[in-house]
Amino acid sequence: MTFSIVGHGHDARGEAAWGVAVASKFLAVGNAVPAAVAGVGALATQADANVAWKGIGLSLLDEGATASVAVQRMIEEDDKRDHRQLGMVDGEGGAATYTGTACLDWAGGLAEDGPEGGGGVAIQGNVLAGPEVVDEMKRAWDAAAGEPLGRRLLAALAAGDAAGGDRRGRQSAALLVVSDGAGYAGLDDVAVDLRVDDHPDPVSELGRLLDLNDFYLTASTEDEKVPVTAELAAELDERARAAGHRDLAAWVGTENYEMRVAEDGSWIDRKVLDLLRGQH
Structure with a gap:
């Protein structure tokens, strides 16, 4: 059967x-x-x-x-x-x-x-x-x-x-x-x-x-990771606040993107970055 x-x-x-x-x-x-x-x-x-x-x-x-x-x-x-x-x-x-x-x-x-x-x-x-x-x-x-x-x-x-x-x-x-x-x-x-x-x-x-x-639920590959510079980190937090969240970490947790963003903030997945930028 x-x-x-x-x-x-x-x-x-x-x-x-x-x-x-x-x-x-x-x-x-x-x-x-x-x-x-x-x-x-x-x-x-x-x-x-x-x-x-x-x-x-x-x-x-x-x-x-x-x-x-x-x-x-x-x-x-x-x-x-x-x-x-x-x-x-x-x-x-x-x-x-x-x-x-x-x-x-x-x-x-x-x-x-x-x-x-x-x-x-x-x-x-x-x-x-x-x-x-x-x-x-x-x-x-x-x-x-x-x-x-x-x-x-x-x-x-x-x-x-x-x-x-x-x-x-x-x-x-x-x-x-x-x-x-x-x-x-x-x-x-x-x-x-x-x-x-x-x-x-x-x-x-x-x-x-x-x-x-x-x-x-799959971790980003090395090719998908974008290094987060000081300038990009500021942009990410600004965009997260514009979306109604405290900072990038709060936005990531709300949207369930934990597997696609470094816990220490050193990189962000390219697709997630595009999604955040596309919201505004």
């Missing part, structure tokens, strides 16, 4: 990243299917999903198991394995996928290890329009090589959706990407954690949310 892609790549900073994109005719699929920990790996559990596999799988990977070994151990110990589906990528980019024989047609997947240093991918789905869903997802994944992982996963998910996706229809989608230090203020590993729980076009809505996430 679901199609997903689990992958290893890099984030906008060039740091190693792991993630999952998933869509389904199922309410809040992001609550059940994806799991990931930076440096450890990522997985998707679906069909008659065994949600306990999320913790079990990540623990096996953390203990040193490869994706293929972890998947084999998990299905051997589950007496409902014929009804399960699982995709996994380990910390080194190794990939594995499993589809139980009792999963509803069309059901299947593919897995491909990445080159040394990352790039592994596992794609799987059940109750799909046909095998072309998985094929188109792989084609889009390959075509997006070099893109940040979140964008690459979303491109593959959109391609699967366009190829027919879940043959019962659309309802929800989710995207989870982790990378060391990529979270809010750099304090955790969650680079992207977006869920569209109930929507007529959830994959497109997920794309809109990713655009917002990239702006509000």
